[in-house]
Structure formats: structure tokens, C-alpha cells
Amino acid sequence: MAAEPKKIKLDEKHDLKLYHEEAVNIARKAGNLVRNAFYEDKSFETKEHKTDLVTKTDQETETLIFNHFKEKFPSHSFIGEESVAYGQKCDLTDNPTWIIDPIDGTTNFIQKFPFVAISIALAINKELVIGVIYNPILDEMFSAITGQGATCNDASINVPNDVTELNQALLITETGADRNEQRISSVLENLRKLIMEPHLARGVRALGSAALNMCYVACGRANAYYEFGIHCWDVAAGIVILKEAGGSVLGATGEELDIMAREVVCASSDVLCKKICNVITRIPHDRD
Ligand code: LIP
Secondary structure: OOOOOOOOOOOOOOOHHHHHHHHHHHHHHHHHHHHHHHOOOOOOEEOOOOOOEEOHHHHHHHHHHHHHHHHHOOOOEEEEHHHHHOOOOOOOOOOOEEEEEEEEOHHHHHHOOOOOEEEEEEEEOOEEEEEEEEEOOOOEEEEEEOOOOEEEOOEEEOOOOOOOOHHHOEEEEOOOOOOOHHHHHHHHHHHHHHHOOOOOOOEEEOOOOHHHHHHHHHOOOOOEEEEEOOOHHHHHHHHHHHHHOOOEEEOOOOOEOOOOOOEEEEEOOHHHHHHHHHHOOOOOOOOO
16 A cells, blocks of 8 residues: 655645656666666776776766656756766765666676666755656566656555564565674574564565665565665665555664665565664675
């Protein structure tokens, strides 16, 4: 069931339907770029960590999306994964801000593993109001406008409402690109607690795209996803889609999620989400 319409004070000048339409249009165009390059062998560079990869298609896709929004909405601001990697400030202000991951799942993209997505969110007054996540390889378009429900390829999606126990839940999590020994010990310790008795999660997957992980929880293919070390562009669009599908998104200790805090815990129900928060231990990261 869709979340209660959120009471966001929006200026009348903000036409969410138009913003959403433009986000879907450019996600499809960006999808063509990503799909055309998908089956080619690709060269890549590394970013902050040795397993944090980037290709020229990531950069081209981000430029395509930025240019589209700059032309349509010149007064809006932008946060994009690749621009931040190349030195731009990751600054979320009250101004309408498009938060973009041009290819979420770059390692998958390089490997030709068909779990990649273009992720586009819009925040106004720091509130997320639009989420669009497109997997161009499987041709699945997930999207939501706050207060108006979530869809996949135009069909309404809702979380299942009967999964409240970890032993009923298919979990998704990821190791992340930072392989610092102490950090990875904590990642594995969290996982160990969730999959062992008494919690005994039904199964664990690591699919390599935070954005799609959240969409899969939103449509019931999985029941929960958590990760430490993600960035705002990995989760911004997914937050809108998952909440609109009736799911729950929290910070690691069960508080309201701060999208700059580099962590996310989400689930198909609030009860399950809080149970996960009670089991895992926060792994601290520098803020975005
Ligand atoms: C990736 C995430 C993934 C996470 C990786 C990385 P990218 O995004 O979606 O869940 O584990 O560390 O951040 O870099 O492919 O856009």
C-alpha cells in the first residue's frame, strides 16, 4: 500500500508531474547509452578504492543527464557521482537538487552482469520528492512521486505486508568498495548475526546496485536491504520508490535516515526494518 501523502510544503511553481516526466525521459535516453555499451569490453579506471571503478560511459551518461536538466530547469542544482569524484561539492541545499548516479552497478556494467541502473532523484527543500531508477538491460523502469505510489513499468508496486520476521526474509547486502580489514570484519559480523540462529534470515544476496536493491525490496522480490558506505546518489531515488511502495527506510540505529550519513537499512515493513537495526552494529563512514 502506498505511503500516506507526505505533507511537503511546495511552492506552486513546482510541477512534480513535469519533473517526473523529464526524469523518466532522460533515464530512457541514458539507458540507450548504457545498453549500447553494455556488451562491449570496457576499459576502466579506479577512484578512491581499488575496487571502486569508473568507465567513460559513467561520465558520458552523467553529462547527458546533467545537460538535459540544465536546459529544462536552469535554476536547479545537481549532485552526481562522477562530478563529486572529480572534485565538485556534494552540497544538498533547499534549492531543487537532482541527485544522480549515472550507472549504479559499474562493476556489473564492466562484467556484463545485467544488474545496472540509472538512478535519478529530486530533492526540494532537502525532501526527496521524485525517484526514477531504470535498468536498461532488463528494461525495467521503477519510479515514484512522493504521495502518489510507486510503479514498475507503469504497474503499481507494493511491498508484501506479511514479512515481519528475519526467518521469512530474503536479505540483500553488499561488501562495498572499502576493503579495510576492520571494516570488513564488521560487515561480516553483521551478516553472521543475521543469518545464524536465532535470527536465521532465509537467504542473502549481493547484487551490486544499491538502487536496484531498494527497488527489489519495493516490489517484494527481496524483503530487506542494508549497507554501510553507500553515498546519497546510490539511495536517493530508491528511498522515494521504496517508501511509496509502503516500505520502511531507516538509519542504522532505527532513527530517521540521513541520506548524507553513508548508510541505509530498509525493509518491506517497519517491524522488520527495526529488527535488523537491533541486530546489526553501525559501521561509521565520513559523511557525504
Ligand atoms: C555501487 C553501489 C553498491 C555498492 C558499491 C557501489 P556504483 O555503486 O550501488 O551497492 O556496494 O560500493 O557504491 O559505484 O556502481 O555506482
